[in-house]
Amino acid sequence: MFSQRAQFVTDQNALTVAVTARRDAGLPVLDLTASNPTRADLALPQSAIRAALQAGLDGAYEPDPLGLLSARQAVAAHVAQLQRRGQTGFATVPPAQILLTSSTSEAYALLLTLLCDAGDRVLVPQPSYPLFEFLGQLHDVRMDPWPSQYADGWHIDMAALTAAITPQTRAILAVSPNNPTGAVLTWGELDLLAALCREHDLALIVDEVFADTLRQPLGDGVATVAGHDGCLTFALGGLSKTCLLPHAKLAWTLVSGPPEPVADALQRLETMADTYLCAATPIQRALPGLLDLAPMIQTVLRERLQGNLRFLQHEVRGTALDVLPVAGGWSAVLRLPQPPDDRDWALYLLETAGVLTQPGWFFDLHGDGWLVLSLLVVPETFRAGVRALVAAVA
Ligand SMILES: Cc1ncc(COP(=O)(O)O)c(C=O)c1O
Numbered sequence: 001m002f003s004q005r006a007q008f009v010t011d012q013n014a015l016t017v018a019v020t021a022r023r024d025a026g027l028p029v030l031d032l033t034a035s036n037p038t039r040a041d042l043a044l045p046q047s048a049i050r051a052a053l054q055a056g057l058d059g060a061y062e063p064d065p066l067g068l069l070s071a072r073q074a075v076a077a078h079v080a081q082l083q084r085r086g087q088t089g090f091a092t093v094p095p096a097q098i099l100l101t102s103s104t105s106e107a108y109a110l111l112l113t114l115l116c117d118a119g120d121r122v123l124v125p126q127p128s129y130p131l132f133e134f135l136g137q138l139h140d141v142r143m144d145p146w147p148s149q150y151a152d153g154w155h156i157d158m159a160a161l162t163a164a165i166t167p168q169t170r171a172i173l174a175v176s177p178n179n180p181t182g183a184v185l186t187w188g189e190l191d192l193l194a195a196l197c198r199e200h201d202l203a204l205i206v207d208e209v210f211a212d213t214l215r216q217p218l219g220d221g222v223a224t225v226a227g228h229d230g231c232l233t234f235a236l237g238g239l240s241k242t243c244l245l246p247h248a249k250l251a252w253t254l255v256s257g258p259p260e261p262v263a264d265a266l267q268r269l270e271t272m273a274d275t276y277l278c279a280a281t282p283i284q285r286a287l288p289g290l291l292d293l294a295p296m297i298q299t300v301l302r303e304r305l306q307g308n309l310r311f312l313q314h315e316v317r318g319t320a321l322d323v324l325p326v327a328g329g330w331s332a333v334l335r336l337p338q339p340p341d342d343r344d345w346a347l348y349l350l351e352t353a354g355v356l357t358q359p360g361w362f363f364d365l366h367g368d369g370w371l372v373l374s375l376l377v378v379p380e381t382f383r384a385g386v387r388a389l390v391a392a393v394a
Contacts, residue, residue, distance in 0.1 A: 005137060005138055005139075005140060006138075008134075014344070014347055015344070015346050015347055015350065015359065018347060018350055018351065019350060019356055022354070027354060028354050029350075029354055029355075029356050030353075030354055030355045030356065030381055030384055030385035030388055031356045031377065031381065031385070032355060032356060032357050032373045032374060032377055032381075032382065032385040032386070032389070033356055033357060033358050033372075033373075033374050033377075034374055034376065034377050034378075034381075035330055035331075035374040035376050036246070037240075037244035037245075037246065037301075038244070038245075038246070038247065040304070040376045040377070040378060041378045042300050042301065042304060043300055044244065044297055044300055045293055045296050045297070048293055048296075049243075049245070049290065049293060049297075051289070052286050052289030052290045052292075052293065053248070053282075053283075053286050053290070054286075055285065055286060055289055056281075056282035056283055056285035056286030056287075056289075057285075058285070059281070059285055061281055062281070063277050063281075065270045065271070065273040065274035066096075066098065066099050066100065066266075066269075066270055066273060067098070067099065067100025067252075067279055068100075068281070068284040068285065069095055070284075070285070070287075070288060071100055071250075071279075071284040071285070071287040071288065072095035072096075072098040072100065072252075073095050073288075074287050074288035074291045075095075075098050075100070075237075075252045075254070075287070075291070076092060076093055076094065076098060077291075078242070078291045078294065079092075079093060079224060079226045079235070079237070079252075079254060080092045082211055082212070082223050082224045082226070083223065083226060083227060085223055086214070086218055086221075086223020086224060087223075088222065088223055088224060088225075088226075088227065088228075090224075090225075090226060090227025090228055090229070090256070091227045091229070091256075093226050093227050093235075093254040093255070093256055096266070097254060097255045097256060097262065097266060098252055098253070098254050098255070099252070099253045099255070099266075099269050099270075099273060100250060100251070100252055100278070100279045100284060101250075101251050101252075101253065101273070101278045101279060102249040102250065102251065102278045102279050102280070103238060103240070103249055103250075103251050104207060104209055104236045104237070104238045104240070104251040105131060105135070106251070107234075107236050107238075107251050107252075107253045108131075108132075108135050108205075109135065109138070109139070110253075110269060110272055110273065111171070111203075111205055111234055111253070112135060112136075112139040112141050113139065113272060114265060114268055114269060114272065115170040115171050115203055116139060116140075116141045116170045116171075118139075118141075119140065119141075119142070119168060120141055120142070120168045120169070120170045121141065121142040121143070121144050121166055121168045121169045121170065122136065122141055122142075122143055122144070122169070122170060122171045122172075122173055122205075123144050123145075123146045123164055123165070123169060123171070123172045123173060124136075124143045124144070124145060124146070124173045125145070125146060125148065125173065125174055125175055125178060126145035126146065126147045126148070126364045127148070127178070127180065127181060127360070127363040127364045127365040127366075128175050128179065128363060128364065129175070129179040129180065129363060130362060130363065130364075132173070144164050144166075145164070145364065146160060146161040146164055146172070147160050147161075148178075148183060150181075150324065153183075153325070154178070154181050154183035156189050156192075158192055161196070162196065165196065165200050165202075169200065169202060170202060171202050171203040171204070171205055172193055172196065172197060172202055172203075172204055172205070173205045173206075173207070174193065174204070174206045174207070175206075175207040176206055176207070176208060176211075176221075176222065176225075177210040177211070177213065177214060177327055177328030177329040178329065179209075179210065179329055179330075179331065179363075180331035180333055180358075180363050180365075180372040181324070181329075181331075181333055181365075182210075182324075182325075182326045182327045182328050182329040182331065183327065184214065184218070184221035184328055185206065185221065185222045185225070186219075186220045186221055186222065187220050187222055188220065190222050190225065190228070190230075191230070194228070194230030194231045194233075195230075197230075197231035197232070198230070198231050202231070203231070203232045203234065203265075204225070204228075204232065204233045204234070205233075205234045206225045206233070206234070206235050206236065208224055208225070208226075208235055208236060208237050209236065209237055209238055209240065209241040209242075209251075210241055210328050210329040210330065211223060211224055211237060211328070212241065212242050212294065212298045213241075213298070213301065213302070213305065213328045213329055213330065214327065214328040215326070215327055215328060221327060225256075226254040226256065227254075227256050228256055228257070229256055229257050229258065230257070231257055231258075232255075232258070232261040232262065232265060233255070233256050234253050234254070234255055235253070235254040235256070236251065236252070236253050236254075237251065237252050237254075238250060238251030238252060239251065239283075239287075239290065241330075242291070242294050242297075242298075243290050243291070243293065243294055243297050244297055244301060245290065248283050248286075248290070249279070249280065249283060250279055250280075250283045250284065250287060253269075255269070301376075304375070304379070305330060305375040305376065307379060308332075308375040308377065308379060308382045309323075309326055309332055309375055311379075311382065311383055311386060312332055312373065312375075312382075312386055315386050315387065315390050316334075316390060319394060320336070320337045320393065320394075321334055321335070321336055321390065321393055322334065322335040322336075326375075330374060330375055330376050331372050331373065331375060332372070332373045332375055333360075333365070333371070333372055334357075334370070334371040334372070334373060335369055335370060336369040336370075336371060336393060337369060337393070338369065339369070345357075345369065345371055346358065346359035346371060347359075348392070349371075349389055349392055349393075352392050353389060353392035354388065355385045355388050355389045355392065356385075357371045357372065357373055357389065358371065358372040358373070358374075359371060359372075360372065373386075
């Protein structure tokens with residue numbers, strides 16, 4: 001009765017089984033994976049956020065497939081700040097080239113529909129967060145990995161990326177800053193990706209949901225590809241990471257590139273968006289007020305992320321653990337020695353120390369010894385968890 005598209009593997013992995021058993025048995029779990037900002041006990045300007053959300057409730061329903069003009073203008077202004085901070089030199093993206101959706105995941109769905117027929121392929125970064133496989137399956141699109149390797153920084157394996165392009169490939173997707181590595185696209189990499197896109201008639205999609213967390217100085221990192229005109233380019237962002245409001249459900253896609261494909265893409269996206277009218281009106285109305293609060297919210301967030309990172313770096317000093325440099329994003333990647341008896345480190349740490357971490361393989365970080373920690377975790381839990389982790393590894 002059901003489609004192949006909706007055929008999912010529902011088995012739980014060993015780590016999920018173990019953590020459920022531990023919690024069921026009433027044993028404590030020091031959770032270093034928590035990344036829900038609404039449960040992170042952050043000192044956010046709650047009453048101002050509430051007032052902005054409340055203001056969104058006024059007014060009539062005025063559907064616009066791309067999203068309310070006032071909301072798209074606010075996105076354009078927010079991204080223009082990113083462009084200025086990063087000195088990208090790209091032209092600001094006008095509201096007419098911005099599409100609002102209820103999430104970045106939904107933006108991906110529209111972009112896959114725009115660009116791909118069944119059986120087509122999209123290149124996705126590896127390591128990266130595990131949503132792409134599902135998005136591909138739901139659209140009958142094959143997601144082919146393009147790898148990055150760590151060697152004193154993350155580097156795109158350009159030879160592997162080029163070799164992975166097939167006649168069915170329709171787009172190259174990048175996540176910058178990457179989740180979980182925090183790696184940021186460099187200007188040299190952007191030029192190479194754009195050249196490949198031009199040569200093979202591909203679109204470039206860059207997920208920039210963590211762009212507000214980029215650390216200064218940026219060096220040769222690209223703060224945002226919004227306005228990039230070297231090829232048809234889609235830059236994605238949203239409220240879930242910019243204002244720590246995943247439940248507000250609003251995201252934006254900025255379209256830029258050579259005028260002809262941009263106009264064509266927008267006209268098609270408008271019809272697709274008109275079919276769903278994805279984004280709720282109250283949240284679109286609230287968006288200008290919420291984005292005004294973004295700098296304040298990001299300041300609170302930055303203190304949490306940097307405080308936890310400093311503690312982690314301090315605790316691992318002189319041990320066999322290594323914290324990779326973090327250029328942006330909400331995570332830290334740890335490199336560990338060979339685990340005892342070749343066991344999975346995450347499982348070992350849960351069973352021996354009650355510490356829950358994310359194993360590297362969740363994010364396609366291949367090879368032994370990778371763990372990912374959320375830097376959003378409440379500091380007391382983070383400190384206790386890191387101390388227990390370091391002691392268990394020692
Ligand atoms: C890189 C990246 N993109 C997109 C998302 C999802 O964002 P949204 O809530 O807008 O769907 C996440 C969520 O963690 C993410 O890590």
